[in-house]
Amino acid sequence: MNIKVTNFYYLIAGILAILFAITHAWNGQSAVLPTLNIETVGNQIIFTYVWHIITVENLVFGIAFIFMSFQTDQSKIRFSAWLIVAILIVRLMAILGVTAFFDASGLKNTMLDSIAIVIYVALIILGTRMKKKQF
Numbered sequence: 001m002n003i004k005v006t007n008f009y010y011l012i013a014g015i016l017a018i019l020f021a022i023t024h025a026w027n028g029q030s031a032v033l034p035t036l037n038i039e040t041v042g043n044q045i046i047f048t049y050v051w052h053i054i055t056v057e058n059l060v061f062g063i064a065f066i067f068m069s070f071q072t073d074q075s076k077i078r079f080s081a082w083l084i085v086a087i088l089i090v091r092l093m094a095i096l097g098v099t100a101f102f103d104a105s106g107l108k109n110t111m112l113d114s115i116a117i118v119i120y121v122a123l124i125i126l127g128t129r130m131k132k133k134q135f
Contacts, residue, residue, distance in 0.1 A: 007069045009127030010081070014065030016120055021058035028052065054091075065124075074130060081128050085121055092117045 005011050028051040038044040061084055068077045092114060099106050 003070055005069050006072055007074055007127050007130055009069075009123050009130065010065045011069035013120060013123045013127065014062045014067075014069060016116075016123070017058045017062030017065060019062075020116065020120075021055050021062060024058060025052065025055040028055065057087075069127075074127075078128050081124050085124050085128075088117055088121050088124075 028048075033044075033048055033051060036044070036047055038047060064080065064084070068074075068081065071077050095110055095113060096107065099110050
């Protein structure tokens with residue numbers, strides 16, 4: 001059995017997504033969630049699971065892209081890649097839109113996340129553009 005990476009863009013995107021999941025969980029548990037000072041246990045639970053929905057989503061995307069990087073017929077998985085791109089773009093729009101609405105000066109604090117999402121999306125788009133002969 002010879003398993004070979006056919007799309008290095010997807011492999012890199014998958015590894016990045018898993019790293020994003022790890023850093024998102026770590027940052028949430030150590031820095032973001034403790035600073036919320038929520039007194040109601042129910043609200044604390046809600047904020048924690050809402051935060052970690054993105055963590056799990058990144059993990060699932062990462063696993064999916066790693067599996068997709070080994071597929072020989074990339075045309076069969078291209079739709080999945082574009083769907084994930086759409087989710088990531090809408091996620092970025094939500095981050096920037098909500099931040100701008102509540103505190104436009106806070107947009108500078110979203111710069112690192114925005115750059116990471118743009119690089120991630122660019123890698124995925126490059127992966128969708130690969131032709132069969134490039135494998």
